Every structure is written in C-alpha cells, then in structure tokens.
Amino acid sequence: MGGRLIPPTDELCSPLYAKSPDGSDMWWRNIFENPTAVQFDHRVLVCGGFILTRINDLCLECRQAMTTYLSTALLYASTFRPALRAILPPMTRMNAAAAFAMANLQVLLGISTLIYLVPVPVAAAHQAGSVALLSAMVHLLVTLRKPGMAARMWRQAYSKAKNTGSC
Numbered sequence: 001m002g003g004r005l006i007p008p009t010d011e012l013c014s015p016l017y018a019k020s021p022d023g024s025d026m027w028w029r030n031i032f033e034n035p036t037a038v039q040f041d042h043r044v045l046v047c048g049g050f051i052l053t054r055i056n057d058l059c060l061e062c063r064q065a066m067t068t069y070l071s072t073a074l075l076y077a078s079t080f081r082p083a084l085r086a087i088l089p090p091m092t093r094m095n096a097a098a099a100f101a102m103a104n105l106q107v108l109l110g111i112s113t114l115i116y117l118v119p120v121p122v123a124a125a126h127q128a129g130s131v132a133l134l135s136a137m138v139h140l141l142v143t144l145r146k147p148g149m150a151a152r153m154w155r156q157a158y159s160k161a162k163n164t165g166s167c
Helices: 026-033 035-078 082-087 090-115 120-144 149-164
Strands: none
Touching (some): 026 035, 035 090
C-alpha cells in the first residue's frame, strides 16, 4: 500500500470510479472496483477475521481449561466431606488426589508453554499431560464403578474359600 498501513484518501475513494453524473455511486463502486480500495478491504477483513478468530479460540480454550480444572478441584475437595469419605473406597480418594495433581501440573505446563513462547519440548509435555489427565480421570471413574454380578460372585467365593482355609 505504498509503504503505508492505510492508503491516501484520494486513492481509496476516487471519483474516477463513479458512473452516475451526480457521483452518488462513488462510495460503493470504489469498494468493489477500485484496486486500491479492494486491496485495503481485503487487508482489513483478513486482519479483523484473524483477530476475532484468535480471540474466540482463546476464550474457548480458557473456558475449557477452567471447567476442567474447576471440576477436578471440586471433585477432589468433595472427597474430604465426612459423609462421602466414609463410603468412598481408598483407591477412589487416592485417584481423586492424583487427578487433581495432574490437573495442577497441566495448568503449570500450559502457562509455561505460553510464557516461554511455545518451546517444542514444553508444548509436547503439555500435550502428553492432557492424555495423562484424561487417563487419570478415566481411572478415577473406573474406581467409582459398582462391580458387576460376576465380580461379586468371585469375591464371595474367594472370601468363602479363604474363611474355610482351602485357598
């Protein structure tokens, strides 16, 4: 654009592109037919679209990260309630602590990735951390699962055999 961010006004809105004698179509004809104005329109739309897309992506990522962190923190905090602590298996309480620790590590890796301008090893560790956090949450859910009928029957048979001394 001639070494400038915005072209000169006389080039941007030139009366040469008006077709009607009174010049009433000058503004819209310049938008679509003036090469300088078309280039400027393109630049503004691309930059504006890019900025809006990045803002939307950043907001979405922040919401997802905050939701994941908050839900993990609340889950971990709920394991300290006496009524819930009494009925939760010890493995579930331990896995809730591990999932919360992994969420904290994931937050630290994410912040470090942004602060240090996305170094590949830290960014890769952040990506791997997301898989580890997902795995920790799935393992936590597995510990909350009620055993099926077959598992209960095996446990009863095992405890019966253990009590009779045939195990």
